[in-house]
Amino acid sequence: MRDRILSFLSERGTLADEQAVAYLLTQADPIGAAERLLRSFSDPPMVITLEDIRTAVAIARAASERAPSPRPTAAPPAAPRPLGSIPASFRETVAPASDVAEDLRILKDITGHSTCEGTLADFSRYFRHRFHTLSRLLRSRPELAGAMELARAKKLARDTAFIGMVTEIRTTKNGHRILEVEDETDSAAVLLPADSSLAADAIVNDEVIGVAGRSNDRGLFIAKSIVHPDLPTSKSFPRTEGHVRVAFMSDIHVGSRTFLADRWAKFEAWACDGDEVARSLRYLVLSGDVVDGIGVYPRQDEELVLDDIYAQYEALSSMLQELPDHLKVILSPGNHDAVRPAEPQPALPVAIQKLFDSNVTFVGNPCTMSLHGVRILAYHGRSMDDFVSAVPALSYARPLDAMREMLRKRHLAPIYGGKTPIAPESEDHLIIDPVPDIFVTGHVHATGVGEHRGVVLVNSSTWQAQTSFQKMHNIEPVPARLPIVDLHTGEAVVKAF
Ligand code: D5M
Numbered sequence: 001m002r003d004r005i006l007s008f009l010s011e012r013g014t015l016a017d018e019q020a021v022a023y024l025l026t027q028a029d030p031i032g033a034a035e036r037l038l039r040s041f042s043d044p045p046m047v048i049t050l051e052d053i054r055t056a057v058a059i060a061r062a063a064s065e066r067a068p069s070p071r072p073t074a075a076p077p078a079a080p081r082p083l084g085s086i087p088a089s090f091r092e093t094v095a096p097a098s099d100v101a102e103d104l105r106i107l108k109d110i111t112g113h114s115t116c117e118g119t120l121a122d123f124s125r126y127f128r129h130r131f132h133t134l135s136r137l138l139r140s141r142p143e144l145a146g147a148m149e150l151a152r153a154k155k156l157a158r159d160t161a162f163i164g165m166v167t168e169i170r171t172t173k174n175g176h177r178i179l180e181v182e183d184e185t186d187s188a189a190v191l192l193p194a195d196s197s198l199a200a201d202a203i204v205n206d207e208v209i210g211v212a213g214r215s216n217d218r219g220l221f222i223a224k225s226i227v228h229p230d231l232p233t234s235k236s237f238p239r240t241e242g243h244v245r246v247a248f249m250s251d252i253h254v255g256s257r258t259f260l261a262d263r264w265a266k267f268e269a270w271a272c273d274g275d276e277v278a279r280s281l282r283y284l285v286l287s288g289d290v291v292d293g294i295g296v297y298p299r300q301d302e303e304l305v306l307d308d309i310y311a312q313y314e315a316l317s318s319m320l321q322e323l324p325d326h327l328k329v330i331l332s333p334g335n336h337d338a339v340r341p342a343e344p345q346p347a348l349p350v351a352i353q354k355l356f357d358s359n360v361t362f363v364g365n366p367c368t369m370s371l372h373g374v375r376i377l378a379y380h381g382r383s384m385d386d387f388v389s390a391v392p393a394l395s396y397a398r399p400l401d402a403m404r405e406m407l408r409k410r411h412l413a414p415i416y417g418g419k420t421p422i423a424p425e426s427e428d429h430l431i432i433d434p435v436p437d438i439f440v441t442g443h444v445h446a447t448g449v450g451e452h453r454g455v456v457l458v459n460s461s462t463w464q465a466q467t468s469f470q471k472m473h474n475i476e477p478v479p480a481r482l483p484i485v486d487l488h489t490g491e492a493v494v495k496a497f
């Protein structure tokens, strides 16, 4: 394609530098984009640069804002397309999304509310908030109704229960597990016997748990059960009036050499002219790593085709502009995006937001929003790196298992001091409360839909092929999959491109 673009341009008496070609390659129809670009110059330069493209895009955008030209209504597809993995129940005729009024509310988001400066006092306040909030959730569990302060529980020679934060986990040579657990009054060593199922529980540092058992005469607390806050009972899905549908995406990594422009082009063609499922999509939730970013990992520059952060977001903006106007986009950042990496991350800066159309709403990471009354928790998922290293039973290939652990712990990123940087805000924004109806993550470049106690789980794939870094770490991405959830039923499907 690179050669076709260059010969197309040279036939018209001009050339393009490396970055300009890279930009064109991110477009669904690079030759069409080159043609439009040439038309925008009264006198094309000898060598088109990224700066020239930027100017042309800005002029085109200003013009379209002055005179909005309605997108021509999509022609019906010539023949029905095969629907891949989408089941028949999803193909019921539903009202097209263009007839559905937008109903988006942001319920919880750090954007504009960050107060932390990272002082020691901030950290102790942050952990106190985490401990108190999760303790309150745990205390409503019947098993922990009589939970007492640890200093007292330790002294009694009978069955007791307490709530505490895990500060250390070790395994003895006999396979017993020993947790150091503390509350505000004391700390204790808790033994999870090797021959009990407790030893296999996925407990991680800095989570808050309930412990029931009995202290022995050597000061060791022998656990009989461990209680996680979890969802005490299974919830039901709220169900909207009509079949409003939401698609989920993340990890597009625009600007990377391995961004899959051809697969994106297939998605775009389907979204614009596709079947009834395409026409029923009203929202697109983008959960982070929308661009590859700059300087995110050592020698990243060798893997970039666009090494300018603005150019990356501009390319994404053009890609989103090609999608139908009625598709409302909600965009939250990830660890590759141009915003502070510490979580909770605020929305992208205004200088970047300005590059996008008004149908994109920028939110933080994590973000809890409501779409037509259905509560969606979107989290990029960086903490899965820490879950996978800490819990042998978890893997990058099975992100829904890690998401279930987050829900059991009612915390998106319990492990402090791992790969997930955490900002000590005055409240712990990573606590999962209230419980969402849909919980979505990205980051691991896998894909999947499932459920946990009535919460719909989505992991939202990637539009990037395997990078050399992922190859080194044995991470096999599952790219170009689009999870779609019907807000009327909670039914989730994955469409492949
Ligand atoms: O992450 C893409 C994938 O690479 C995801 O599965 C996590 C994994 N990853 C990211 N950073 C690391 C480190 N430092 N070690 C091991 N695995 C990692 P992305 O956020 O797109 O770069």
Ligand code: FE
Binding pocket: 251, 289, 334, 336, 443, 444, 445
């Ligand atoms: Fe990513």
Ligand code: ZN
Binding pocket: 289, 334, 335, 336, 380, 382, 443, 444
């Ligand atoms: Zn990521």
